[in-house]
Amino acid sequence: MIDRIAERATDLHRAARALPGVYRRLGLSHGAARAASKVACAYLALPHANVEWICEAGRYAHGGRRTAYPGFARVASQPV
Numbered sequence: 001m002i003d004r005i006a007e008r009a010t011d012l013h014r015a016a017r018a019l020p021g022v023y024r025r026l027g028l029s030h031g032a033a034r035a036a037s038k039v040a041c042a043y044l045a046l047p048h049a050n051v052e053w054i055c056e057a058g059r060y061a062h063g064g065r066r067t068a069y070p071g072f073a074r075v076a077s078q079p080v
Contacts, residue, residue: 016040 019040023033 012044016044 019037020033023036028036
């Protein structure tokens with residue numbers, strides 16, 4: 001489950017880096033580009049929140065213990 005979230009987080013970050021070029025091609029005004037960027041930021045926060053929930057949920061605990069996923073820091077720290 002977490003590996004799938006990590007893959008999607010990578011996809012989201014790649015898409016976010018491409019947004020300025022998309023805004024230019026579409027001829028968006030500064031205000032419209034800013035509004036679209038706010039939506040993109042919300043989507044970028046979702047994988048982080050999902051991984052946090054999974055790490056805290058007893059259902060996904062390793063051996064009954066709630067432990068942090070080792071790859072989480074890598075995913076959460078990826079630059080936008």
